[in-house]
Amino acid sequence: MKDSRNCSTVQLSGVLVTLAAAAVVVIVSIFILSKTPFSTIYYFFIGPFANKYYLGNMLNSVVPLIFTGLGISFAFKASMFNLGGEGQVYAGGFIAASVALLIPSLPGVIGIFLSLLVAAVCGALIAGLSGFFKMKWNTDELITSFLISNALIYTIDFFITGPMDDPTNNLLATRKIASQYHLLRIFPPSSLNISVIIAILAVIFSFWILFKTNHGYELRLSGLNSEFARYGGINIGKYIFLPMLWSGAFNALAGAVSVLGTTHCCIKGFSNGVGWNGIAVALIARNNPAAVVPAALFFAFIEAGANSAMINADVTIEIASIVKAVIFFLITSRVIYNSFRRKALV
Amino acid sequence: MQTCLEMRNICKTYSINGRTVNKNVDLTVRKGEIHALLGENGAGKTTLMNILYGIIHPDSGEIFINGKKVFIDSPLTANRSGIGMVHQHFRLIDDFTVAQNVVLGMEPRHGLFKFDNTKAEKDVLSVINKNGFKLEPNAKISDLSVGQMQQVEIVKMLYRKADLLILDEPTSVLTEHEIQNLFIRLKKLVKTGKTVIIITHKLKEVKRLSDRLTVLRSGKVVGVRNTADVDESEISRLMVGRTVALKPIKVETEIKEEALKLENVVLKKRRQERPILDNLSFKVFKGEILGIAAVAGNGLSELENLLGGMVRITSGRLLINGQDVTNEGAAVFRRAGLSYVPSDRLKRGSSIESSVRENIILTNHHRFVKKTGEIDSSAADEFSSKLIDNFNIDADPSTRTGTLSGGNIQKVILSRELEHIDGLVVFAEPTWGLDIASSEYIYKKIIEVKSEGAAVVIISSNIEEIINLSDRIIVMHSGEIVCETKNTEDIDAAVIGDYMLGLKNDFSKVTNER
Ligand SMILES: Nc1ncnc2c1ncn2[C@@H]1O[C@H](COP(=O)(O)OP(=O)(O)O)[C@@H](O)[C@H]1O
Ligand SMILES: [Mg+2]
Numbered sequence: 001m002k003d004s005r006n007c008s009t010v011q012l013s014g015v016l017v018t019l020a021a022a023a024v025v026v027i028v029s030i031f032i033l034s035k036t037p038f039s040t041i042y043y044f045f046i047g048p049f050a051n052k053y054y055l056g057n058m059l060n061s062v063v064p065l066i067f068t069g070l071g072i073s074f075a076f077k078a079s080m081f082n083l084g085g086e087g088q089v090y091a092g093g094f095i096a097a098s099v100a101l102l103i104p105s106l107p108g109v110i111g112i113f114l115s116l117l118v119a120a121v122c123g124a125l126i127a128g129l130s131g132f133f134k135m136k137w138n139t140d141e142l143i144t145s146f147l148i149s150n151a152l153i154y155t156i157d158f159f160i161t162g163p164m165d166d167p168t169n170n171l172l173a174t175r176k177i178a179s180q181y182h183l184l185r186i187f188p189p190s191s192l193n194i195s196v197i198i199a200i201l202a203v204i205f206s207f208w209i210l211f212k213t214n215h216g217y218e219l220r221l222s223g224l225n226s227e228f229a230r231y232g233g234i235n236i237g238k239y240i241f242l243p244m245l246w247s248g249a250f251n252a253l254a255g256a257v258s259v260l261g262t263t264h265c266c267i268k269g270f271s272n273g274v275g276w277n278g279i280a281v282a283l284i285a286r287n288n289p290a291a292v293v294p295a296a297l298f299f300a301f302i303e304a305g306a307n308s309a310m311i312n313a314d315v316t317i318e319i320a321s322i323v324k325a326v327i328f329f330l331i332t333s334r335v336i337y338n339s340f341r342r343k344a345l346v
Numbered sequence: 347m348q349t350c351l352e353m354r355n356i357c358k359t360y361s362i363n364g365r366t367v368n369k370n371v372d373l374t375v376r377k378g379e380i381h382a383l384l385g386e387n388g389a390g391k392t393t394l395m396n397i398l399y400g401i402i403h404p405d406s407g408e409i410f411i412n413g414k415k416v417f418i419d420s421p422l423t424a425n426r427s428g429i430g431m432v433h434q435h436f437r438l439i440d441d442f443t444v445a446q447n448v449v450l451g452m453e454p455r456h457g458l459f460k461f462d463n464t465k466a467e468k469d470v471l472s473v474i475n476k477n478g479f480k481l482e483p484n485a486k487i488s489d490l491s492v493g494q495m496q497q498v499e500i501v502k503m504l505y506r507k508a509d510l511l512i513l514d515e516p517t518s519v520l521t522e523h524e525i526q527n528l529f530i531r532l533k534k535l536v537k538t539g540k541t542v543i544i545i546t547h548k549l550k551e552v553k554r555l556s557d558r559l560t561v562l563r564s565g566k567v568v569g570v571r572n573t574a575d576v577d578e579s580e581i582s583r584l585m586v587g588r589t590v591a592l593k594p595i596k597v598e599t600e601i602k603e604e605a606l607k608l609e610n611v612v613l614k615k616r617r618q619e620r621p622i623l624d625n626l627s628f629k630v631f632k633g634e635i636l637g638i639a640a641v642a643g644n645g646l647s648e649l650e651n652l653l654g655g656m657v658r659i660t661s662g663r664l665l666i667n668g669q670d671v672t673n674e675g676a677a678v679f680r681r682a683g684l685s686y687v688p689s690d691r692l693k694r695g696s697s698i699e700s701s702v703r704e705n706i707i708l709t710n711h712h713r714f715v716k717k718t719g720e721i722d723s724s725a726a727d728e729f730s731s732k733l734i735d736n737f738n739i740d741a742d743p744s745t746r747t748g749t750l751s752g753g754n755i756q757k758v759i760l761s762r763e764l765e766h767i768d769g770l771v772v773f774a775e776p777t778w779g780l781d782i783a784s785s786e787y788i789y790k791k792i793i794e795v796k797s798e799g800a801a802v803v804i805i806s807s808n809i810e811e812i813i814n815l816s817d818r819i820i821v822m823h824s825g826e827i828v829c830e831t832k833n834t835e836d837i838d839a840a841v842i843g844d845y846m847l848g849l850k851n852d853f854s855k856v857t858n859e860r
Pocket of ligand 2 (some may be wrong): 391392393434
């Protein structure tokens with residue numbers, strides 16, 4: 001008999017082995033691709049920790065990944081596919097910026113809360129639409145979420161480059177939001193800010209929802225075996241719709257905290273893959289909110305390492321992308337994870 | 347009589363889980379006999395036969411074929427020694443024809459490389475005809491029924507010139523009719539000098555078919571007998587290790603109010619004229635067991651879906667405890683008083699990826715929800731531990747359900763469904779694929795449910811089960827009720843069987859008017 005604790009240690013070790021394998025791949029590919037492999041490896045692995053600025057920025061880039069990782073996990077747990085993360089992140093940032101720009105001068109906390117809330121609600125509705133369509137007409141949420149997200153990206157691009165563009169700077173971005181709505185920086189000179197605490201709270205909240213509440217129980221059962229859930233009297237239509245709401249809300253928050261905490265305005269295309277990377281984070285974390293944190297850390301680290309190697313060594317952006325792609329391939333393949341898991345379980 | 351096979355002192359411990367599955371097993375099979383290898387699930391039968399067929403290597407022991415010691419290290423050497431095995435799960439290629447599957451691995455060739463399909467079909471046809479099978483050599487496997495696929499597997503072994511044929515639980519996937527045909531063929535085969543080892547845990551079949559039998563229990567041989575010298579209860583005692591009541595003792599219960607009523611229920615598939623359920627009307631009362639029998643494909647599974655609230659009907663009405671629940675979902679059915687043990691235990695009856703606790707609390711979980719929306723985990727734990735105890739389930743609340751044996755999964759389902767009974771319990775194929783001890787347990791529970799005053803519906807393709815348990819019997823054929831009768835002492839299983847096969851439909855309706 002295995003108890004669940006034993007099971008989750010196995011799961012955790014599975015994740016660790018996968019990550020170790022990924023590290024090996026990085027080293028091997030650097031040896032193949034770089035003329036100065038030792039200095040490249042140095043910059044890749046040590047660069048992100050070189051000084052407070054790099055370290056803080058790397059940690060700051062973990063935050064949106066945690067949010068999108070949670071967002072995708074919620075959908076995956078219910079066997080729903082949300083491929084619209086990118087658009088939802090972008091929309092979340094854009095809406096948070098718009099709210100902060102439109103509301104009158106309020107006390108900071110209230111303004112921040114308001115703009116996060118509106119962003120989350122809008123994100124929830126955007127993703128929820130795909131869930132609703134599936135519930136009503138059995139459309140494929142994978143396709144609708146992707147299409148809706150793409151349409152949104154172009155719409156928001158239009159607003160940022162057109163009506164809402166700030167002519168006083170030469171970025172394609174909205175105006176800067178008022179400084180009382182900035183999230184407090186906690187590790188200067190880096191951009192790391194208190195959104196990291198919001199992210200941790202979100203992780204705890206998600207874990208609680210999924211594993212401690214009735215809602216989470218029904219959601220997980222619907223995802224694992226929807227026929228069983230239906231047989232037991234669970235309204236499975238509800239668990240097509242609600243997980244998409246959660247998913248969209250968390251994705252939108254990823255964008256919102258980036259804007260309020262890091263960029264202080266909505267820059268064109270700022271989401272830059274965070275939505276997609278959320279899928280990778282959720283896959284590494286096996287949709288477990290607790291594992292989303294290390295998974296996001298790992299992902300941010302690889303990203304920062306590749307950047308650092310690019311700036312300081314002879315690695316080009318293409319090589320950095322290849323390395324990232326290989327790692328992504330490896331961790332999503334599940335092969336290593338599963339073979340390890342099987343060994344540990346029998 | 348000449349000895350065909352002798353296995354001596356076979357020992358096998360699986361290294362991955364340290365489980366000793368065969369302990370000094372001796373098996374002697376005489377030439378030209380049908381030898382039944384018996385035992386409960388997990389007794390080690392499949393392991394022993396896999397050793398004989400070279401799939402698994404024993405830790406120690408010897409094998410003699412026709413008195414000569416042999417070393418079998420692969421199915422290929424087993425084939426060469428004249429041994430052929432048909433596995434529990436077929437190993438056929440769907441896109442190939444019958445002939446192509448049969449010759450696979452020993453194909454006739456033109457020259458060195460070219461596959462000779464004509465010769466393959468001709469050779470295979472001669473094997474088929476010689477042994478009285480009914481197969482088209484050029485039919486595709488994907489177009490065959492399960493029974494026909496099994497024939498292909500047997501033909502495949504005969505093509506390989508097997509003299510000793512091993513069949514691992516061949517009847518568990520077959521209909522009654524197919525079982526009869528299989529048995530006729532096997533008897534013919536042994537007449538031509540072949541030898542057969544058949545694994546099963548159905549006693550009726552053993553008596554009907556075999557000449558001698560060997561019983562395994564927990565990896566050890568506990569008895570070797572001539573079939574003619576033993577009766578069913580002794581065989582089951584050997585298998586289980588204690589006396590079992592094969593026939594559940596019926597109890598008379600006072601018949602009370604109506605719990606389930608179907609009124610002119612019709613179920614049609616879209617764009618299909620012929621209804622799958624054709625104008626069904628019947629009632630079930632508290633304190634009685636209604637058995638519904640039919641051969642698979644005659645509307646039995648649709649009726650199950652209907653009673654479980656899993657499918658919408660085209661017309662008609664369905665009432666549970668007097669409440670009209672027509673076309674409502676399972677949630678409403680359950681609130682109206684339904685408990686339901688489904689035939690598909692792994693897809694519908696349980697979530698095998700979830701823990702036993704999460705399986706047990708379903709339908710009861712609302713009871714443990716706190717004001718915060720949390721599930722009170724200590725209460726849920728206590729609840730599931732209690733049921734695990736009451737139903738003797740071999741598991742902890744946190745065990746992953748998929749790791750349990752079939753019998754234990756069924757007990758998990760029973761514990762959940764019978765924990766709270768509100769007038770009506772539907773059992774679909776309650777003992778399908780289970781061994782004797784588990785079946786006995788389930789029969790006991792069914793009788794218990796009835797004597798506590800609930801209405802019971804048993805949907806089953808197993809006539810014996812229906813006759814042994816029910817107070818009233820309904821037989822369906824092609825979606826229609828073709829027979830409705832009280833279950834009296836003198837009822838004839840063969841007659842019920844005729845109704846099931848559609849050979850009789852004079853509608854000798856003996857209604858239970860009240
Ligand atoms: N490949 C295997 N590895 C480990 N244990 C096994 C394996 N196959 C079977 N077992 C275990 O050995 C026991 C006997 O299994 P089996 O020979 O299949 O029994 P039977 O066919 O009589 O039901 C069971 O407890 C089963 O769990
Ligand atoms: Mg077996």
